[in-house]
Amino acid sequence: MKKKYSAVSLFxxxxxxxxxxxxxxxxxxxxxxxxASFLVVWFNYxxxxxxxxxxxxxxxxxxxxxxxAVVLVVAIVKANFHVAAIVLxxxxxxxxxFRKIRNPLRKDLNQALYANAITLTPGTLTVxxxxxxxxxxxxxxNSVSSLxxxxxxxxxxxxxxx
Amino acid sequence: MVANVVIVCTILxxxxxxxxxMRALIGPxxxxxxxxxxxxxxxxxxxxxxxxxxxxxxxxxSVSLVYALIGFIATIGxxxxxxxxxxx
Amino acid sequence: MRIALDILAIIFVVSGSFFIxxxxxxxxxxxxxxxxxxxxxxxxxxxxxxxxxxxVFWQGLTFTSLVILVILVFIWLTNPTAAHYIAKSAYQRxxxxxxxxxxx
Numbered sequence: 001m002k003k004k005y006s007a008v009s010l011f012x013x014x015x016x017x018x019x020x021x022x023x024x025x026x027x028x029x030x031x032x033x034x035x036a037s038f039l040v041v042w043f044n045y046x047x048x049x050x051x052x053x054x055x056x057x058x059x060x061x062x063x064x065x066x067x068x069a070v071v072l073v074v075a076i077v078k079a080n081f082h083v084a085a086i087v088l089x090x091x092x093x094x095x096x097x098f099r100k101i102r103n104p105l106r107k108d109l110n111q112a113l114y115a116n117a118i119t120l121t122p123g124t125l126t127v128x129x130x131x132x133x134x135x136x137x138x139x140x141x142n143s144v145s146s147l148x149x150x151x152x153x154x155x156x157x158x159x160x161x162x
Numbered sequence: 163m164v165a166n167v168v169i170v171c172t173i174l175x176x177x178x179x180x181x182x183x184m185r186a187l188i189g190p191x192x193x194x195x196x197x198x199x200x201x202x203x204x205x206x207x208x209x210x211x212x213x214x215x216x217x218x219x220x221x222x223x224s225v226s227l228v229y230a231l232i233g234f235i236a237t238i239g240x241x242x243x244x245x246x247x248x249x250x
Numbered sequence: 251m252r253i254a255l256d257i258l259a260i261i262f263v264v265s266g267s268f269f270i271x272x273x274x275x276x277x278x279x280x281x282x283x284x285x286x287x288x289x290x291x292x293x294x295x296x297x298x299x300x301x302x303x304x305x306v307f308w309q310g311l312t313f314t315s316l317v318i319l320v321i322l323v324f325i326w327l328t329n330p331t332a333a334h335y336i337a338k339s340a341y342q343r344x345x346x347x348x349x350x351x352x353x354x
Binding site for chain 3: 168174178184185193204242244
């Protein structure tokens with residue numbers, strides 16, 4: 001039942017993608033796109049996310065996602081100036097090392113997004129993850145622990161909250 | 163006015179791509195070379211979009227999307243081979 | 251309005267080129283694989299994103315700029331994933347090498 005819901009979302013997403021890449025809005029174009037998107041979803045039905053892998057797509061989730069995007073963009077801009085300051089300083093002051101932090105998320109898609117977000121935040125790079133822990137490489141090893149209870153983690157936890 | 167700035171930036175990024183190629187040449191391990199090649203892919207995708215817009219050949223913008231896609235698959239494939247010694 | 255958008259486009263393209271320059275310098279100067287990944291992933295993602303946004307401001311809202319936005323989202327999703335995979339393979343190589351040294 002839940003899987004049908006996400007199959008329909010995937011269909012809409014694929015159709016939108018087709019219409020953007022097609023570059024002209026004619027009826028024939030739209031019909032071929034509908035057929036192609038339907039065939040793709042139908043043949044790959046076993047690959048469609050089920051409810052254990054992703055949160056349900058609701059308007060509240062989209063609102064939380066936009067809030068997450070704002071937090072993330074701020075973190076990315078900060079990360080870039082951080083790296084620029086390190087790279088352009090004549091003597092690079094870094095103590096690289098590995099550190100494990102806890103993984104607060106349960107659903108696969110959210111975990112993947114969280115790992116990508118950690119890679120883009122200041123001084124951290126995801127190396128490996130499982131359901132309990134994430135292995136993070138840090139430019140300054142001590143700053144890795146500050147990821148726990150940060151605003152980024154809280155925004156991600158909110159994605160899974162009911 | 164903007165076109166001139168974009169042309170200058172394109173040439174600059176092109177030169178930087180060759181500097182990145184140096185790391186692919188001397189990089190001590192295979193992973194170093196992968197980092198350099200991955201970066202070059204992103205840069206080339208950017209350069210394709212910039213040149214397509216400057217010369218007003220907008221149909222070539224989609225080429226950049228396919229290039230980025232192929233670069234991503236290549237990076238994943240080679241890393242997987244380095245990790246497991248096979249692609250399966 | 252046109253002038254404002256053009257100035258915004260120039261600022262975005264030039265700062266994107268600056269971040270890409272930082273990424274390349276980092277790739278050359280950093281001491282090992284993981285640190286190089288730090289420099290290239292962050293700066294390349296941000297630099298390419300800024301340049302694409304600048305080009306969108308220059309073009310205005312057309313189908314071409316929608317395609318450019320699709321490329322932007324695609325690069326922002328795939329670049330960290332590729333970095334993660336390279337880091338994972340490098341880490342496994344590092345681990346087996348240390349184990350071999352300990353055993354010998």
